[in-house]
Amino acid sequence: MTDTTAIEVQQLRFGWKPDQPVLQIEHLHIPKGQQVFLRGASGSGKSTLLNLLGGLMSPQQGQIQLLDQLLNTRSQRFRDRFRADHIGVLFQQFNLLPYLNLIDNVTLPCRFSSLRRQRAGNPEAAAESLLQALGLQSFVEHPVKTAELSIGQQQRVAAARALIGQPEILLADEPTSALDSDSRDQFLTLLSQQCQQHQTTLVFVSHDLSLSHHFDRVIDLSEINHKGAV
């Protein structure tokens, strides 16, 4: 089973203050390649869970296993390296560094991870083909400044960045919340296509249930989170 596990969470407890847990998850298993929609109202601890899964924070109790690594017992340094190598991240907004051009923005993870650089082969070429696959062909041919892109286009560039070098896991924190409904569906179609193609495990966090039809599985955070119900 372990070689097919992307994410395995057990007996997880996390709170900003010890007596007020924000998250309390008995068990969560996500197999490799699955595209999961994680629904939760704002303030329900979605972002905290993503930070825990991304290795930016440590739980007070419990285990977090990503791929074949138990992350919660490892050092901050190891988790940062692991994230660089195996995890792509998509934010709600402002994903791009305004002082880098599109290609440099997309190849950014390859600067921090030699593994992803290797997998990408030629990072610039990989970035171009990803941008093309995400419908940004015209910007490859006629480069523009990062700030001149629309929000929808920026999010697609960010998706290309999250996908370059084929990380096994992609964590997305409401990347469509700033988009209108047409470009939202277009973006999600492209994203899930790419994830399918690269066998990427996608954890997509949002409060908007109308998007759930794009995903293999829908998890409601309030159902798996037993905070306060000790």
Added chain:
Amino acid sequence: MLMLALRSLWNRRGTAALTLLTIAISVLLLTGVDKLRQDARQGFFNTVSGTDLIVGARSGSLPLLLYSVFNIGQPTNNIRWSSYQQIAEHDQVAWSIPITLGDSHRGFRVVGTTEDYFKHYRFGQQQPLQFSQGQAFDDLFDVVIGAEVARALKYELGDRVVIAHGLGPGSFANHDDKPFQVSGILQPTGTPVDRNLLISLSAWEAIHLDWRAGTRIPGLNVSKDEAREMDLTPKQITAFLLGLESRISTFHLQRAINNFRAEPLQAILPGVALQELWQVMSIAERTLLIISACVVFAGFTGMLGMLLTSLNERRRELAVLRAVGASPLRIVALLLFEAMLLTFLGILLGMLLLTLLTLGIQDWLALEYGIFLSNPGWPTGTQWWLLGAVQCAGLITGLIPAWRAYRYTLADGLTPRL
């Protein structure tokens, strides 16, 4: 990572340039004051060497030193020629250089003296005066000019020089009936000698034959040729420098001169007087240094402000870097590097400005204030120390935003709070 830091900084080049300028100006001020201090000190203690006693009319030791050596201030009184002769013939006196002051040429002082000036005057490390062109006085109306005079007034050998009566550039009474000819140009010494015009005591006497109490005597016109026929033994001089046979007799002779019967004289030891004068100046010097240290402080406060303000705008940028795998330590390194780079570039720019400024005001400073700046070059001992201190201050300043960024990245994780 380096490239990221540079691109990020370039993206904020407007504010960064201002910060750079602030640091550069504070570095300029700090090193400039230090340079001024060093050069003034250098020029100061190098002005006279090998002279055992300076003798003038009784006043204070500082005024005597200032007018006889530094071309500053007015002589209070003259000495009789007979007194000078009497002392110069003393057993212990190896050589003597008489000096007469009071006239000028286009702002530069004219010194009446003898051939002994070129033979015995020493500056710096016992260096003698040397001619870059020409020679000492041959004709009565020959003048030898210092390097700075020649350079500033573009004088060459054989040029005609009219000496003005009195000091200061505003003098209207000229000795235009008895022009001089440049017979020699001295090599630069970096001392006030560079700004002197030297004529013989006889010539001094000759141009003042028909003058009394600062004005021409009406109706009396002694021509150049008539003057040559007259008795040109000087009656008075302003001061004289003495070199002794043995240093041991310095104090003995000093006491003898101070107790001179015929008129009130004063003999001073140049080294002691220089030291005294430097004490007075070092207060100003230290004040300047403190002020420039304050400017450096202000410069870094500005940089701190800029870094902290930009940090708020950059929380997203830092979160993106964290997301793609940058460790918190790397973020700290990024911010420290930025502060160090700004400081370093500020230092470079400051030194460049110092070089340009030195080249620009060197002449003016020498002409107007008699301060000789050495040519710009690589930083010297204390300057390295100062620059090192500035770089360290940059590092310390950088630590504050770096620490804030570290805390932000840990607290924000993937979700920058904005």
